Amino acid sequence: MNGYRNRFAMLALQNAPLLLFAVLVIVFGLMSDRFLTPVNFLNIINQSSHIAIIAIGMTFVLLIAGIDLSVGANMYLSAAILGVFFVGMPPLVAFPLVAVLGLAFGAFNGFMITQLRVAAFITTLSTLFIGRGIALYFSGNKMVPFSKDVLTFGRTAYLGIPSAIWVFALVLIIALIVLKMTTFGRQVYAVGADPDAAAKAGINVRRVTFAVYCICGVCAAVGGLVSGSQVAVASSTFGFQKEFPVIAAAVLGGTSLFGGRGGVLGTVFGAVLIQTVENGLVMTNANPYIYPLVISVIIFIAVFTDSSRTTVLERLERRKIRVEPD
Amino acid sequence: MSAAASVSAAPAAGAPLLEIEGLCKSFFGVEVLHKVGFTVHAGRVLGLVGENGSGKSTTMNIIGGVHQMDSGRIMFGGADYRPKGPRDASKQGIAFIHQELNLFRNLSIAENLFITEFPKLVPGLPFIDRGAARKRASELLAAVDLDIPPTTLVNRLSQGERQLVEIAKALGAKAKIIIFDEPTTSLTTRETDRLFDIINKLRQQGIAIIYISHILDDIMRLCDDIVVLRDGNLVGKALKADMTIERMISLMVGRNIDQLFPPRDSAIAAGPPVLEVRNITQRGTVKDISFSLRAGEVLGVSGLMGAGRSELARILFGIDDFGSGEIIVNGKALTKPTPTVCMDNGMAFLTEDRRAEGLMMEAPIDHNIALSSLQAYAGGFAHKIDSTRLNADVSKMSASVQIGARDIANTLVKNLSGGNQQKVVIGKWLLREPTVFILDEPTRGIDVGAKNEVYKIINRLAAGGAGILMISSEIEELVGMSDRIMVMAHGEIRATFERGAFDREELLRAAMWDGIRSNAK
Known part of the structure; x- marks a missing residue:
């Protein structure tokens, strides 16, 4: 009896974001006739691309029960360097270079965490400030305009689909393959489920940990690039506090903050859900000052769902001493 | 012993595969294994039995590469075997x-x-x-x-x-050798049968099995060779045909109680009940637990690991919930106990794991002792703590439980020995003057001297009129300290013994009820 109730609770918890999404679409659809249109939905996906890309990287980190608070700073630093130093470069050279910069940023996080054994929270909190600090220094505290090439990239659509969505799709496919089809991907889940057991099973836990922060770094830089190509300039608030929607997207999509559970498809859904809310608020002419409030309520729901889910799971999996007939 | 080459391919059934000689191991100066030696044969099942703490796990952890041996020699397939770690052991064929x-x-x-x-x-x-x-x-x-x-x-x-x-x-x-550590504790009878079929199949394939279990019936059913450990010594080594369950039990116990236990005056234990437990049942954990604990009484709880003793303690102290039953503390029924409610009603709980649950390791001794009593010393408008009175009482308590540190305000608990840490936890609870004190493994991992001091504190507390529920895996400790001992197995109370009728073999028999039901009766 108890088991059924738990299982029902589990089902509701697992599908909470989906329910939320359905409710939001209906509410916004009723409030604005521009909301429920194909153009608007393509627009939502386009606008959510950069968050989704970064959240895909974040998913890797969350899957091993880690955290990366520095993604927004990484975004800003990558964009600032692109705008200040890579001005004359052809995009085919500049864009990969930006990704490498992001990789280096993530590798620094990974090095601090795995080699110097600094807690991930503290490491990435400090690199958040370091990253923004360096970016502000390079940009001379001014707006950084992007080159024409970057803007062209941002405005181009291939087969009617904006370039941002293409990048987003590419990152998603690569992430799916890595997570589902490689030994490394499976080991990410193993480390997140139980790092001690993983070490005992012969998995190099440190290497896996280092790698996920590198992946997160690359994704943050690519996200910065995509976002930069859309907004044309990197102001000093570029990427500011982006870690919140990014983590919320992953958690809303079912990735647990406690590691081992979730995946990138859910994350993508979470990112789209958040953008849907912002878009809906715009469409319904809501007071801009309540945006953060609404977003934070959604983040709260995401985190609350995650911890409830963990509690229910723990109850389901508590060790039994007596074997009782069912 | 010259089978080095043939072993790696397909070991001949019965050939010695793993030969252990003179294995010694100490932890922090305490010897836990003393010259243990036995041989594991290919295609045979070796049963390893012994009480909790007899050295079974340590032996297996050395073979499995978790610990390194201090001295001795292990030959595996004719070659020297010294695994660097679990991974190395599994690579060499030990699972x-x-x-x-x-x-x-x-x-x-x-x-x-x-x-x-x-x-x-x-x-x-x-x-x-x-x-x-x-x-x-x-x-x-x-x-x-x-x-x-x-x-x-x-x-x-x-x-x-x-x-x-x-x-x-x-x-x-x-794997050439598979070690099973208590594999059947959470299995149903059918699953157990299935497991044994598989083990028999593995044996026929020439794989050697080391089988650790408390369930002696299973050992007799499954094993070819039997090794008995007690206090880190090998006390019996025989073929199954030469071994009986009765003999295993008498080999496993058979220690003398020395002067470790201070004398107890049982005459005091006649007070009114302070804790009454009626038919406590929680699915999957405990079933139909009823007993009553009187003021001034030490009630021992015996049982094997996984018998449900700690789970019962957690339920009594309101940490875990229970399905049905009644808990009455000092005449008052606790309908929805939580740790706070239990504490307010005069209960105290010394957990099994003091490091994780009982202590703030980074705080000094006095803060730890004061922690649970702060409210009693706070008063007035802002609930300001009366630190003069608190400090005086904390110092008195620290002296009373004999914590071996002079400066209780500046010594961090993490720097204390295990025994002194335990005394800090006890002192913390005693400051609340509990009437029901649940002690879960109060002397685990502390040295003999500190144990004796803990026993004296327990006696003093009982003499002062508190009821004490003492869970312990050491039968000697329970026999030496308790007025009454109840034995748990599979989440149920299997037997209760009064002081004077304590018999260690009987106690063990009750705890291993499953293991002897068919053979010994």
Whole structure:
């Protein structure tokens, strides 16, 4: 009896974001006739691309029960360097270079965490400030305009689909393959489920940990690039506090903050859900000052769902001493 | 011993595979293994029995590479064997199936089997060949008679099925020796039978099995050779034909109680009941637990690991919930106990794991002792703590429990010995003047001198009119300290003994009831 109730609770918890999404679409659809249109939905996906890309990287980190608070700073630093130093470069050279910069940023996080054994929270909190600090220094505290090439990239659509969505799709496919089809991907889940057991099973836990922060770094830089190509300039608030929607997207999509559970498809859904809310608020002419409030309520729901889910799971999996007939 | 070459291929049944000689091991100066030696044969099952703390786990952890031996020699297949770690041991062909299984519940069976070495689509590239993994996994599962798709998540498997997956993993790693540590404690009878069938099959394939269990009936049913350990010494080594359950039990006990235990005046134990427990039942944990604890009484709780003793304690102190039953403390029924409610009603609980649950390691002694009593010293408008009175009482308490540190305000608890840490926890609770004190393994991991002091504190507390529920895995300790001992097994109370009628063999028999029901009766 108890088991059924738990299982029902589990089902509701697992599908909470989906329910939320359905409710939001209906509410916004009723409030604005521009909301429920194909153009608007393509627009939502386009606008959510950069968050989704970064959240895909974040998913890797969350899957091993880690955290990366520095993604927004990484975004800003990558964009600032692109705008200040890579001005004359052809995009085919500049864009990969930006990704490498992001990789280096993530590798620094990974090095601090795995080699110097600094807690991930503290490491990435400090690199958040370091990253923004360096970016502000390079940009001379001014707006950084992007080159024409970057803007062209941002405005181009291939087969009617904006370039941002293409990048987003590419990152998603690569992430799916890595997570589902490689030994490394499976080991990410193993480390997140139980790092001690993983070490005992012969998995190099440190290497896996280092790698996920590198992946997160690359994704943050690519996200910065995509976002930069859309907004044309990197102001000093570029990427500011982006870690919140990014983590919320992953958690809303079912990735647990406690590691081992979730995946990138859910994350993508979470990112789209958040953008849907912002878009809906715009469409319904809501007071801009309540945006953060609404977003934070959604983040709260995401985190609350995650911890409830963990509690229910723990109850389901508590060790039994007596074997009782069912 | 000259079988070095032949062993690696297909060991002849009965050939010595693992020879252990003069194995010694000490932890922090305390010897836990003293010159233990025995031989494991290919195609035979060796049963290893002994009380809690007799050195079984240490021996197996050395073989499994978790610990290193201090001295002695292990020959594996005729060659010197000294594993650098668990990974090394498993590479050399030793598989250790722990009581707490080492599987990733969020992954599928196949993924668990190949988590370190998946079959690849193209050699050299990182892509997993899922088809090949499934096929290999199916073969391994067939070898353990488990007819479940390898893509099933481990989460969905029963405990018995998970165990079979572990065995399949061992087979996949080409294990020559498989060690089982209490494999049947959480299995149903049918699952146990199935496990034994598989073990018999493995034996026929020439794999050596080391089987650790408290269930002596299973040992007799399954094993070819039996080794008995007591206090880190080998006290019996025989073929099954030369061993009986009765003899195993008498080999396992048989220690003398020395002067470790201060004398107790049992005449005091006649006060009114301070804790009455009626028919406490929680599905999957404990069943129908009823007893009453009187003022001034020390009630010992005996039982094997996993008998449900700590779980009962957690329920009594309101940490875990229970399905039905009644808990009455000092005449008052606690309908929805929480730790706070229990404490307000005069209960105290010394947990099994003082490091994790009982102490603030980074804080000084006095802060720790004061922690649970702060409210009693706070008063007035802002609930300001009366630190003069508190400090005086804390100092008095620290002296009374004889913590061996002079400066209680500046000595951090993490720098204390295990024994002194335990006294800090006890002092913390005593400051609240509890009338019901639940002690879960109060002397685990502390030295003999400190043990004696803890015993004196317990006696003093009982003499002062508190009722004490003492859970312990050391039968000697219970016999030496208790007025009454109740024995638990499988979450139930199996027997209760009054002081004067304590018989260690009887106690052990009650705890191992399952193991002797068919043979000894």
